[in-house]
Amino acid sequence: MQNDIWFRPLVWMDYRLGVLFTVIIPLILLIWAFVQRADAIVRLLIIYWRVSSLMAIALYLMIPAWPIAFVASFGSRLLVPVSLWFWEDINDDIDDRPLRPLKLALTAWRWAITVYLTLGALAFLPFLSCAFSPGSIKSPFCNVWLEAPRLYKQFFHSGSTTSPQFLGFLGMVGLIIYVLYLSYFVLIRLGKQGRSAMEQ
Template identity: 65%
Template sequence: MANEVWFRPLVWIDYRLAVLFTVIIPLILLIWAFVQKAEAIQRLLIIYWRVSSLLAISVYLMIGGFGVSFISGPMARILIPISLWFWIDLNDEIEYTQSGILKLIFTSWRWAVSVYCALGALATLPFLGCAFSANAFATPYCRVWAEAPLMFKDYFHPNSKPGFLGFLGIVGLIVYVVCLSYFVLIKLGKQGRSATQQ
């Protein structure tokens, strides 16, 4: 049983930290940036939300019992820090034109979420095998990661079947991969590391 898995408390701590660092704090910062009219921070946070949507997609994939969630989750943790530090123009604007408590808290969060994501990506490497075998996914070693997503389902989708939510996750993943591929293969070559260049 999943209750017998020794690292179960650590998995739950990870999900709680994920909610704090990747949902609650950036949502507060985005609202604050709009109120303060801090355009560079707004733009970077909007990019962050687009990229981090892969985490939400991974939750729905996990609910549906799709092993690919063990790949998409770590990929999200790799892409998030890249999205926060990649843009030279936004980095410069935040560094040299922003000031005050918003900049301090935003910068602190940016470093904190980057470290959290990097450590999280490393910590999930031993579980990549769960992605490639239905039998492996069914073991307590892998199923412990589905406990929090299933609780999320019970709270927010009590009348939906896991298979349907998993299907939504697959559709979301396809759209995400298409958009990311378009950006990397076409748009990136035109705009480089400038978020404002069209």
């Protein structure tokens, strides 16, 4: 039975930590950096929000229980930490800033979310089978990851006629756009600008 899934509390804890580390804290940091006119930090956080949109895409793909959601979720856990440390010019600008509360908070968050998502990616590896094994998405092993997205739908789309399939369609459109832009960046822009974020 689903109630016997021993790791259910860990899955829910992961979603709660995800809200804290990937939404609340970076939003506070972005507002803080904007108020203090810390341009390098603002640029870093804007890039972060672009890359981390894959997490929201994965959430919407999980609402109708589409297996590709597990691939998107795993990919987001890999791409976000890379996006936070990849840019040489931003790293240099942040390193040159005086040691103030904003810089300390940003550095602490960067390390915390990097560790959290890296460990999360390792722990998520067994669940990639939910994307590739036919019919496994309906198993309790996989279904436990769909509980929070369904609750999200009830909370944010309650009373609407929006079906899970339509929300999944929106997620799929987002995923296609995301993959196209990522491909363009890796194949074209990365060769031109390297690890500089000036054009981001």
